[in-house]
Amino acid sequence: MNIKRSLFLFVLLLAVFTSACQRNITRNADGSLLVETSITAQALQEAVQAAIADPLIKEISVSLQSGYVLVSGQRERLNDSSKTDTLSFRLDLGVSNGNLTAVVSQAVLDGKPLDQARIENWNETIAARLQKIGQNRVNAVLQSVVVSPDGIQMTWQVSR
Structure with missing residues (x-):
C-alpha cells in the first residue's frame, strides 16, 4: 500500500514538473x-488561439482583468487577405458541477455580432x-477558478 502511495506521488510530481502551468x-x-494550478496569460492566449481554430484569425491577444x-x-478577409477586421470578445470563466465553464460575450467582428x-x-x-x-488527473474535480491581472488560478480536489 505504501509503495502505491509513493508511486502515485512520484507520478503526480513528475506531471507537475513537466506541465505548462504551475501547481501547489x-x-x-x-x-x-488540494491542487492549485496557475495558468499564465501566454498559456491562455495559446489555448484561445487553438480553440478558435480559424486560420484567418491572427494576432490573438488576451488582457487579464479582475x-x-x-x-x-x-x-483576414477571405476575399482579400490584405484587409483585416478586428475581432473582440469578453471571456468569463466559472465552475459548474466540478467542470470549467467558459462564456464568450460581446463577441464582434468588424463591429458586427x-x-x-x-x-x-x-x-x-x-x-x-x-x-x-x-486538470492533471481524471479524478480531479474543479472547486474554483479566479481570473486576475496576474493569471488564472484553479483549485482542484483530487480524490484517492
Missing part, C-alpha cells in the same frame, strides 16, 4: 489532495482546452 499541492485530512478576460485579434453557433462552439472548446491544461 496540499493534502487534506481525508487523504485527498474576474474576466478581454480577447482581441485580427481576421458573431453568430450564436460560433460562440457556443468557442465556449465549449475554450473550456475544454483550459480544463485540460489545469
Whole structure:
C-alpha cells in the first residue's frame, strides 16, 4: 500500500514538473489532495488561439482583468487577405458541477455580432482546452477558478 502511495506521488510530481502551468499541492485530512494550478496569460492566449481554430484569425491577444478576460485579434478577409477586421470578445470563466465553464460575450467582428453557433462552439472548446491544461488527473474535480491581472488560478480536489 505504501509503495502505491509513493508511486502515485512520484507520478503526480513528475506531471507537475513537466506541465505548462504551475501547481501547489496540499493534502487534506481525508487523504485527498488540494491542487492549485496557475495558468499564465501566454498559456491562455495559446489555448484561445487553438480553440478558435480559424486560420484567418491572427494576432490573438488576451488582457487579464479582475474576474474576466478581454480577447482581441485580427481576421483576414477571405476575399482579400490584405484587409483585416478586428475581432473582440469578453471571456468569463466559472465552475459548474466540478467542470470549467467558459462564456464568450460581446463577441464582434468588424463591429458586427458573431453568430450564436460560433460562440457556443468557442465556449465549449475554450473550456475544454483550459480544463485540460489545469486538470492533471481524471479524478480531479474543479472547486474554483479566479481570473486576475496576474493569471488564472484553479483549485482542484483530487480524490484517492
